[in-house]
Every structure is written in structure tokens, then in C-alpha cells.
Amino acid sequence: PATATKSLPQPQDKLLGGLLSAAFEESSCQSRYKSSLYRKKSPFPLSPYLVQKLRKYEAYHKKCGPGTKRYRKAIEQLKAGRNADNAECKYVVWFPCNGLGNRMLTIASTFLYALISNRVLLMHVAAEQEGLFCEPFPGSSWVLPGDFPHNNPQGLHIGAPESYVNMLKNNVVRNDDPGSVSASSLPPYVYLHVEQFRLKLSDNIFCDEDQLILNKFNWMASVSASSLPPYVYLHVEQFRLKLSDNIFCDEDQLILNKFNWMILKSDSYFAPALFMTPMYEKELEKMFPQKESVFHHLGRYLFHPTNKVWGIVSRYYEAYLARVDEKIGFQIRIFPEKPIKFENMYDQLTRCIREQRLLPELGTAEPANTTAEAGKVKAVLIASLYSGYYEKIRGMYYENPTKTGEIVAVYQPSHEEQQQYTSNEHNQKALAEIYLLSYCDKIAMSAWSTFGYVAYSFAGVKPWILLRPDWDKERSEVACVRSTSVEPCLHSPPILSCRAKKEVDAATVKPYVRHCEDVGFGLKLF
Ligand code: GDP
Secondary structure, eight states: OOHHHHSOOOGGGGGGGGTSOSOSOGGGOTHHHHGGGGSOOOSSOOOHHHHHHHHHHHHHHHHHSTTSHHHHHHHHHHHTTOOOTTOSOOEEEEEOOSSHHHHHHHHHHHHHHHHHHTOEEEEOOOGGGTTSBOOOSTTSOOBOOTTOTTOOGGGOSTTOTTBHHHHHHTTSSOOSOGGGOOGGGSOSOEEEEETOTTOOGGGOOSSTTHHHHHHHHHHHHHHHGGGSOOOHHHHHHHOOOOGGGOOOSHHHHHHHTTOSEEEEEESSOOHHHHHTSHHHHHHHHHHOSSGGGHHHHHHHHHOOBOHHHHHHHHHHIIIIITTOSEEEEEEEOOBTTBOOOHHHHHHHHHHHHHHTTOSOOBOSSOOOTTSTTTTOEEEEEEEESSSHHHHHHHHHHHHSOBSSOOEEEEEOSOOOSSOOTTOHHHHHHHHHHHHHHTTOSEEEEETTOHHHHHHHHHHTOOOEEEOOOOTTOSSOSSOEEEOSOSSOOBSSOOOTTTTSSSOOOHHHHOTTEEEOSSSTTOEEEO
């Protein structure tokens, strides 16, 4: 029996209880309406305040977005090098960095930031990201027009003089008395580099030119993962935040809010850091009474695959997943900075499957069809760049019966072998697979992977996380642990105390964040 297709949602659910705007034409973006048919209802009620906030934002975006008089005026000011007082429209321009999962997490964080700081969100859409997502805001566009004057991603790095932290260091701005700073005394835009927390200037390895080196590592990883030294992870872990670099502090936010243009680049899910900024805490609380649902709701609001990508998703779903009794997703991600041998990863996955009873046990003889489970179909969906895990799990259930008589069908939509940051087709498949994973009833995913974070958060399902071995070990003793939240993890959290010269661990004082199961120093909302 088809569990997904038999329980069609009621008409009022089409807009996900008011999360989605009614102002779109349905055929322009089918996934907006059809994706929820493949999922269970969201376990998190929507706050009416958030709905109100979204409708207000949409009106604001329409009023100030590309193609409007107000937008042209703001661009003229920017080109003229002026930051006008009392500007009617303010903007935050998102620039991409890293893979699709990272991008989706940072777009959602930037959107949340835009919502609470009253900015219009615009996206620099690189060629590899073109045609992936539908427009999320009715009657307007979130795509940054090509004539934006500061359109060169190369200029955006942690050392850029326009970076807010560098402006502070160079005394271009001061944050000791935000009330006395007039907007017109500020530079025409500010650059916010949100991945600096645990990295020293010279150790920024995630974006920019260093990415070229990382790309090589990815290629090498697919040839011989074990030949790679443990490179990035160690660097990231060793360096501590310089207390003065935390920008999620009231005094900094008061200054930042005076800039009419903000350019932002990040590879982090920094939404939890916004919650920890005192001046935003109350407002965010009203928007998300259940803090665990931040990405779940914002992601379902913002990201809708275009009809082309939706074609991939729906064809696959209807062919293999629509009529099964249960869907179980495994996402296996091997990172270049912590290569894990295939045998070790496969062993860890099967230990997790056994310990958590994710799949039926294998039997030795054909079972009599007497159990209640007999004949039920469990579909396993595997997302991985490599085909080995699929081959072995499929082989296991092909060659052996299950004890209960359940049928296990194993599928993997693609195996791209290498990560390709700049290929549009590659990203279409990645997006399709994130969506397919998000239709699973149970998910087990690789630690640290933002690809997996996005999938389980969309689903609203707490995943089992396949822990990463310690940096000096090849295997993880514990195969997997259940996540306590459906929120993604912020890998490099700010330290709470802002300018006070002491470290405060947010997890010990804020009741709504805790350390992540997979990234010990990371934080997630729950
Ligand atoms: P993270 O690096 O795991 O945090 O996730 P990202 O999504 O940011 O970057 C990984 C990128 O590698 C993805 O965006 C894809 O381009 C590619 N990739 C990794 N795993 C898979 C997979 O299972 N399927 C597909 N199609 N692509 C993948």
C-alpha cells in the first residue's frame, strides 16, 4: 500500500498552513505545491507571527527589489560611494561559497538575518547555481542583477578592507557608542565574512583561492583517499575565536544596521548565532517558539526546485519510492580532510543499521510468510558520490532472505564520483538527492555534512549520525548516535561574551542551544 499517495493533504495544506504565499502561479514552480505530497505533515506548528513576518517581508521585497525605482536609487547611492541617512530600503547581498548544502544553510541564515534586520535579500547566482531554485518572493526576484557594482567574488575574503572586522581594526568605524554614529558618515557598504570564528586570517581554507587546493584534494580522494594527510580539520579545530571578532553582539549589530548595503559570504549555518545576539533574541523567540524548527520552516519556505529539477525528483520518487511501506535514507559523505577507508565506513554503516535496527535482519532460510511484516517493502535510498555502499547493501538483500519476510529494495540515484563545485548538472543532481533523502521516514547520515543536515531538516526527522573517527583514528568506536534536534549544526559558533575578555560557552547558559552530536564544539538549536 502506498502510504504517501493515499493520504493526500487537505486543500488548506497546499500552502503549508500559510507558510507559502498564495500569490504564485502554480505551474511556474510545481515543487512548491507537490513536494509536500511526498512527505508527512510537518511536526512543527507554524507561528502566526512568522507567517505575518513573511507576508510583510514579501511586500517589502516587492517594493525594494530589482527593477524598482527604489532599487535603482539605492544602486546609484552605492555607486556614488554614499551611505544615505534614513534609507527606505536596505539590502543584504549573499555570495556563494562551498557546496550546495553549505549554500542552502547560509541562504536560510542570511534570510533570517534579513527578516530581523529589515533588509532585502539578494543572491549572487553563479552559473553552477542557475536554474536550481524557483523565485521565493512573489512579484519580484531575489537574483542580484548583473550590473551590481561589487560583483567580483574574488574581492570578498576575510582580509578585505570592506570587511566589518577590518573596518573596526582600521578605525574606519567604531562600535563603542553606536548611537552617536550617523549613517552618512559610514562607507557605502560593509562586507560581512561569517566564517572567521575559529580561523586565523592565513588559515581561511574554506572559500576563495584555497578552494582550488581543496578541489584537488577531492579529486585525489576519489583516487586514493588514504594518501591524504589530515589537513583541514586539524587547522580548523586548533584555532580559537579571537574574542574581538565576534560580530553577533548588540554594539556591532547597531552599527551594521546603519549600512544600507551589506555583502555577506559565509559557509556556516549562523542562525543560532542570531538567536544568541541579545537584541534579536525576543523577536526570534516570537517567530520560532519551537526553535528546533528554524531551518525546517525557512527551508521549506525558500527552496523550491525548478520544474527541471523537480522532474528529476518526481520521476525518481514515483518510479521507486511512492509505493513502498517505509523509506530509509543513508547519506555517506567522505571528506577530503578526514578520509575514511571504504571498508571502515561500510562496517560503521552496517553496525549502525544493526544496532539501531534500521533494516530487517538477514535470515538463513526462506521465512514462512506468517509474520505481520512479511511482504512489506522497505526502500533504502543511498546518497553518495560512490557506488560501493549501494552495491554491497543491495547484494546483501539480493543474496539473502530477511528473517521477517520483509522485502528490502535498494536504490541510488547517482554516483558522481567527484564533487564538482562549478557544474550546473552536478548541482541539479545534488539538489534532487537532497530532496529525495528528505522524503525518507528514517535517515542515517555522515557526521559534519551540510548536505545531510539540509535533508533531515526538510524532513523534520531526527537522523542517526554516523560519527567521524577521532582525528588520529581510522574507525569510530560508536557507529552512530541519534540527533536530539532536526536543526543543522553551526560548526564554528561565536563565543558569547563579545567584548568581555572571557569565554562563555553558550550551551551552558542559553537553554535553547546545545553542542552537536557530530561536532563537539558546534552548536545547534533544539
Ligand atoms: P558537505 O560538504 O557534505 O557539507 O555538503 P555540500 O553540499 O556543501 O557539498 C558537497 C557537494 O558534493 C554537494 O553539493 C554535491 O555537489 C556533492 N555531493 C556530495 N555528496 C553527494 C551525493 O550523495 N550525491 C550527489 N549528487 N552529490 C553529492
